[in-house]
Amino acid sequence: DSGVTQTPKHLITATGQRVTLRCSPRSGDLSVYWYQQSLDQGLQFLIQYYNGEERAKGNILERFSAQQFPDLHSELNLSSLELGDSALYFCASSGRDTQETQYFGPGTRLLVL
């Protein structure tokens, strides 16, 4: 158990809908990262927050947004969902002992029908 929690584990929704994925980092970690794992793109970095502030952006679509709250949990919002957004979404955190090592949550499996 990495100490990173993600909810929900599974999500099934329809095209055009909006969903919110939630992540709680390991105790003491200030950084939260979001990654998308799909069959065609592999594991792709989406965005990083550090102590509430956006720190880096990767291949994140404009339809996607994220934030990190004062208690350090983070939410990833996906809107106007398309079939191609079906993927496994991971949250990771780092910083308590080392900034470089990211510990991953169990992931949220999103299926868009």
Add this chain to the structure above:
Amino acid sequence: AQKVTQAQTEISVVEKEDVTLDCVYETRDTTYYLFWYKQPPSGELVFLIRRNSFDEQNEISGRYSWNFQKSTSSFNFTITASQVVDSAVYFCALTRVFSGGYNKLIFGAGTRLAVHP
């Protein structure tokens, strides 16, 4: 640009065989970190090891060992006496080192290891 290549898409072995997973990376940075993660069938990503660019010592942890060679930009992972529980997808990853708490992982495509009884 940074890049991680895992040329082996799938490997199949019989239990107790040794197996080596290859990882080749590209970076212009002098300071960087390399990682291996394991993704078992249940789907989570499990951290296995981190190595920084200044530490080329090989590491052994039980049946696992890692060989880092800067000269060939490789960070290979060997499992000795493989077991069925080792069946998983293994990812090699690379990150740059920035000040101010910024870093992102660049992952390879992964190698699926199947260990048969």
